[in-house]
Each structure stands twice: as structure tokens, then as C-alpha cells.
Amino acid sequence: MNKLFYIFFIILICVSCDDSSKTHAIGFVGNSRIAQGDWTRITIPTVNEGIVGDSLKSRNTPHRLNHLCNRNYDYIIIELGGNDIRNGSSIQECLINLENICRTLELRTHTKVILHCILPVIYYEHANYENIKRYNSAIKRFANDWNYVYLDYYNDFLDPTTGLADLKYYSDVFGVHMSALGYEKWYSLLNRDLPYVVSREQIEEKINMPYIKQERRDQLEQLLFEMVEAKLKHNGDTHFVLFSYAKHHIEPSYNNYKAYIGELEECASMIRSEMLVPYERIKKEENGDV
Numbered sequence: 001m002n003k004l005f006y007i008f009f010i011i012l013i014c015v016s017c018d019d020s021s022k023t024h025a026i027g028f029v030g031n032s033r034i035a036q037g038d039w040t041r042i043t044i045p046t047v048n049e050g051i052v053g054d055s056l057k058s059r060n061t062p063h064r065l066n067h068l069c070n071r072n073y074d075y076i077i078i079e080l081g082g083n084d085i086r087n088g089s090s091i092q093e094c095l096i097n098l099e100n101i102c103r104t105l106e107l108r109t110h111t112k113v114i115l116h117c118i119l120p121v122i123y124y125e126h127a128n129y130e131n132i133k134r135y136n137s138a139i140k141r142f143a144n145d146w147n148y149v150y151l152d153y154y155n156d157f158l159d160p161t162t163g164l165a166d167l168k169y170y171s172d173v174f175g176v177h178m179s180a181l182g183y184e185k186w187y188s189l190l191n192r193d194l195p196y197v198v199s200r201e202q203i204e205e206k207i208n209m210p211y212i213k214q215e216r217r218d219q220l221e222q223l224l225f226e227m228v229e230a231k232l233k234h235n236g237d238t239h240f241v242l243f244s245y246a247k248h249h250i251e252p253s254y255n256n257y258k259a260y261i262g263e264l265e266e267c268a269s270m271i272r273s274e275m276l277v278p279y280e281r282i283k284k285e286e287n288g289d290v
Helices: 002-017 062-071 082-086 091-108 129-146 180-206 214-229 237-249 254-287
Strands: 026-030 046-050 075-079 112-116 149-151
Touching: 026 062, 046 062, 062 091, 075 091, 082 091, 082 129, 091 112, 091 129, 112 129, 129 149, 149 180, 180 214, 237 254
Parallel strands: 026 046, 026 075, 075 112, 112 149
Antiparallel strands: none
């Protein structure tokens, strides 16, 4: 029955991760493309940390890094490197600055880093198609090596007939700044993916059941991610899933039903001790005891 217990626990974490009353502030770091966007359009609270003309080199300074660390975001999306490439920086120089930014955030905060590709540029000095594609390939490898989430929307902004930047998404002929339609597409892509990224990160961080082998977890967690996508809520959805499983998939017997109920009770107890009690302690420190 340990496997059932694991399923119950991840179901309830799945529900808690979809609680609409809980906020997960995201800082969106970038240059003018970010600075000129309206990131309040993202369903997860997102703060505009864009600076016109910003680069990895300028962001990798004590003053700028202290600012990001003091903001204490849950997540930071980094979409930087285009201006570095434009100004002639090598990809290696870009990666050194990017790594220092990421490592500083990891060491000094609990912020999780999400890396974002550079969207297509038609021509902007050294920032051309070939250099941007090479840079994106490099940060994708960097993300894989260091286990960061990587958001790759490069192809979404290409014209499928030419393979070049689709001009309807840009406000200038150089493909540097985004049009209103380009931002609308960007908001849509982020709203599609960020809730899943945040939920998955929370789930993987919270589950700690050493008696479930990793290969079995991988199978069971596929169920969980399907529940996240189905937007399972604690307004009857959980009851329906757990009761339906008992009704249709447990062989009727006193011992089987008793064991199933025991799994539910143990799951509730673990959620209380591992999640509710620590949460109450944090709130007591913040607001004072009764």
C-alpha cells in the first residue's frame, strides 16, 4: 500500500499547488524587450525587472545583483545576452556572466532561476540570426548541465514560410523590439507554460518518501503532472478521484478497504506534520502568537 500512499500524497500536493489564493512572485529580468512589456498579463504575479539596454555584463555587478537578491523572488526569469552579442561579446564571456548571476542567486537566496532564449533578431550589429542561434544553443546546454528550466520560444516567432523572424511580431524592421501582437503571443506562451513549471518545481521539492524507488516515482509522477494539467482542485475533485478509485479499482474486502482508509489517514497526517505545522510556525513568527 506504500504506492497508494505516495499517489495520495502527490494528489494533495497537486491540489495545493493549484491554490489560486497562493502567489509565486516572478521577477522577469531582461533588456528593453522586457522593460516595454506588460507582465501583469501573466497569470502568475510577475514583476518587470527589465532595463533598457541591459546586458549580462551590466547585470553582473554588485549593485544590480544585490537588488535582485534583496527582492527575494520565488523565481527569476533571465532573458539576457542579446545586447552582449550585439556589442561583440563572445559566447564564452556571456556564459561566464550568466553563471555568476545564477550562482549568486542560488547562494544568497531561495530563488529558482528560469532561463529564457533570445527571440529572433533580424539584424542588430553582431546580433544576427547565426549568433543568436549559437548563443541559444549554448544557454540551453548550460540549463541542462545545471538543471535549470529553459524556455525556448525562438521558433514561435519565426515566419514558417521563410524561416526568418516574422515581422508582424516586431515593431521595427531590424526585429529588435516587439509589436503589440508579438507581446500578445509572448504572454500566451508564458501563461501556457509557467503554471506547469511552477507546479512541477514545487512538487519535486516537497515530496520526500525514501521507500518509493526512483523508477516507480517516475511512473507515479506522470499521473501527477496530468492532474496538474487537468487543474485538479480541492472543491470536490480530490474526493471524486479518491472515492472513484476505491469504488472501481479496489477488490472488495474488509482488509482492503481498511488498508485504503489507513493510507488516506496516514497521508493526511503527513500533510499536517510536513506542510501545515511548518506553515503555521512561519505565520506565527510573522504575525505573532494568539
